[in-house]
Amino acid sequence: MDTDGGDGKEVVWGKMEQDLLQPTTDFLHQERKVELTATLDNNNNNNNNTTSDIVTLDPLHPRVPHSLLDHVYFSSYDGSSVYDNREGTGGTTRRRPLRLETLMFDQVRDEAIKFLTTKFQVTYTRKECSDLRYRNLPTVGMEVDVLCRRRSSSPEVDRVTLMMPVRNPRVVFHSRPTTASLPTAASINIVMPLEGRIDTLRLFLENLQQVIKESHLHLGxxxxxxxxxxxxxxxxxxxxxxxxxxxxxxxxxxxxxxQFSRSRALKEGVEKSNVTAPVVFLCDVDVLFTSTFLHRCLATPVRGKQVFFPMVFSQYNPELVYALHGRRQPPPLQTLSVQDNEGFWRVWGHGSTQPPAMPSPGMMCVYKSDFLAINGFNPSKTGWGGEDLNFLSKTAARRFKIVRSLDYGLFHHYHPKDCSQAGKGQSWPCAKLRAMSEASSLSFGLWFFRHQYNSSSWGILREKERWEERVREEQENIQYDIGGFSENTQLALTTLLVLLLLNILLTLHLCLRHLHNAKK
Incomplete structure (x- = not known):
């Protein structure tokens, strides 16, 4: 029985009948009962700024893994665009499956083997059914093809297609963070280390003032x-x-x-700040954000259960980007949008997709009480990078849920990188990030052609945008023509049907009249 009674709020989790991570052969049809009660103590504790209610717990939802590498991260959708977190924590070309993925693959293969054995008396092993492909179909579920072939020279291959259906949506959790009411209190305390860079600080404050005006949040x-x-x-x-x-x-x-230490600065900032706020946002001066991000930062953490570790969109060198688009460089606060060839998702900061190899500074939203309890920052660590990974590793070990998503409202503003002050083991990651932050591979290629062959590249990406606009307009026109054709066809058929009915009625009327005259 796990009880969390911090800050006047008690949540009692019922014991599951079976550990969700244990292998099972009836994965597609299993049902597990879960009992859960939640009691909330509505008091005036200043640290309790969130009213939350755990309605139910999805019986198919896995328990939080111990290892940071086994966490499955989130993609995002903003109402019009999808930000797909394809890389996760593995490599860009191929990666090792997560532990939960391995479990799913084993269960699907077992189901396919069971079907073939029952239906056709053909027996395979898991190793003989190791050829899988799968896709997620929205509103339908996961479709998996399992190809089974004996290791002998037999040419026969059995293919079994399985569907893992999506269950109907249901509410499993609700929270409503309350805004601060005291003059010295805030909803979020933004903690930021700094050394020099006064002009960058002014830009950060200009962005913050604009966000406060839009969000109506009381911030620290x-x-x-x-x-x-x-x-x-x-x-x-x-x-x-x-x-x-x-x-x-x-x-x-x-x-x-x-010597500068981001780890020490953030630790002392959280511990010694006189700003009263339950949630802290660990931030850097180069970061710009929108009001929607702050709402996510406030609403996502759950005290004692969950932390928010968003992935930032790192902007390229604007001197390279906008020349290729044939546009003048706009003010920084007018560039806060996710666009191809204008930046990249910084999965683990230094452009890395392998967290243990290349740690780096990261943004984080977490309850202050959880930050202090986990005690994940080492104040003796100098330079930039690594403190966020150490913190998350300890967070995962405590079975916190880590919400790791591409955040379309969080931006790292471009600035030249100086790797001369990189700490031990940080020189190569810094140099890699320095190169990646300049431009996309397409932009680098265009600039190479310009200098190698003296060919103009001004506005060349604008031509690409115009071509895409023409293709989009043609597709819309085709859809309109199809829709117009369908409407015209439907109108013609309706008119023809009406005329046919009128003709039938007229013929019937004439027949009746003829019969009436014949009787006379």
Missing amino acids: LTVVYFEDGKSEAARTTLQEAASHTPDLVTHFLLLQPQ
Whole structure:
């Protein structure tokens, strides 16, 4: 029995009849009963800003894995576009299956073997049925093809297609974060390490002021500054922004001159900030975001159960991007959209898809109480990178659910990278990120042709956009013509039917009249 009674809120989870991670041969038809009760204590505790109710627990939902590598991450949909997290935590060309995927593959193969044995008295082993392909069909489920072939020279192959249907949607959890009411309180405390870069801080504050105006959220900002002789300029900039933004509470925390440590800055910022907020957003000064992201940052974490670790969209060098599009470079706050050839998803920061090999700075939304309880940041670690991975590894070990998704409202603003201060083991990841952050492979190729063959590349991607627009218009015209043809055909058939009925009625009338005259 697992009980979480922190901050006046108690959630009692009933014991499942069977561990969901144990193999089973009736995966497609199994039903498990789960009992769950949730009691909420509605008190005035300032740390309890979320009203939540766990309605039910999906009996087919897996338990949270211990290993960070076994977590299945999320794709996103914003109402018009899909942001597909295809890479997960593996490689770009191929990867090892996750533990839950291996379990699913074994269950599907067992079901196929059972069918062939029962129906045709043909016996296979799992190894002989190791050729699988699968796809997810929205509203239908997962379709899996299993090809079985004996290891002997027999040319016979059995193919079995299985459907793992999608269940009807049902509510399993609900939460409504409440906004802060006290003057010194906030809904989210943004904790940000900083050293120098005052102009970048001004851009960050301009973005923050705009977001506060749009979201109506009461936010806190804690700047942890490493003394470098420019601290007063940073403090003044922060105070001016706070004086013009009623819904912004700030705290300037000054550290004595020492080697920069993002890990120490974030740890001390969370622990020593005088901003009262239940949720902390660990952020960097190069990050810009939209109001929709802040709502996700507030609503996604669950105290004692879940953390939010979004993937940021890293923007390319604008001097390369907009010249190829034939456009002048717009102000930074007008570039907050996810577009091809304008940036890339930073899965693990330094362009890595293998978290243990190349750790890097990451953004995170988590309850302050959970951050302190997990104690995942090492203040002795210098430089940038690695602290987020260590924290997430400890989070996974505590069986927290990690919501890892491509966030279309979170952007890393381009700036030249300096790898001279990279810490031990961080030089290569930094150099890799430095190269990846300049432009896409398409843009690099176009610029190479320009310098190699002296060919103009100004606005060449604009031609690509115009071509795509023409193709889209042609498709729309075809659909319109088909729709118009269908409507005209339907109208003609209706008219013909009406005329036919009138003709029948007229003929019937004439026949009746003829019979009536004949009787006379």
